[in-house]
Amino acid sequence: MAALLPARMLERPADVTRLARLFHALSDETRLRIVGKLLGGEQCVCNLTDALAAGQSRLSFHLKTLKDAGLVSDRREGRWVHYALNPDVLQEIKNFVGSVREGAARCC
Amino acid sequence: MAALLPARMLERPADVTRLARLFHALSDETRLRIVGKLLGGEQCVCNLTDALAAGQSRLSFHLKTLKDAGLVSDRREGRWVHYALNPDVLQEIKNFVGSVREGAARCC
């Protein structure tokens, strides 16, 4: 018996809200580029400002958006704060999109 | 577009733009609920207005957003226009998220 398919989430208001927030976090070019940089391992904000040529408060804003969505976590070390990707939430998104795709392939 | 490693897309401006647009299309609750309804097979707008209790012009707006992003396709049949999910683009998103997740699991 099929477990609860992630696509079922689309019938539950709280899950729809959460999904919308996750996708929103990924819907901005600056944030996607941050994600790209974090694939090289955890980074402090200063690394990212250099690599992305973006102002510090701007990066802080986007990192907060990613963190609030659960896509990244932060870790303080002395003066520096390191950000890293959260694989669990990425897996969750992948599962969701995958199950929607399967549903779509079945019905369309 | 199909890169060897989808995560590589985050290094190419055109791909970042495209991904941002795809995720944006999925970042709205109304649109996610539309996607949920389309899992039941292709639907005309009138079905969706009933099912989602949303105004017609509002649905039209969101369907256009989904269509512009390539997530759905439309098919005219007499007076009706039927919308359906596009599995290919969903697969593409799944691949991308999956490869980011793998990268994250490897590095974090």
Added chain:
DNA sequence: CGGATACATCAAGAACCATTGATGAGAAGG
């Protein structure tokens, strides 16, 4: 024809989001 139906498009306003520069908070080091 002419009316009705299904949908798209438009225009105006509300709500939301991103950017910028300034200020604040906490840690490290002299």
Added chain:
DNA sequence: CCTTCTCATCAATGGTTCTTGATGTATCCG
């Protein structure tokens, strides 16, 4: 202490997006 460094937060602004009601367009049917 005092300063500097890293980062977060705030306030103001401009830009984008969503919603709503009105109008436009194509199709069907009598």
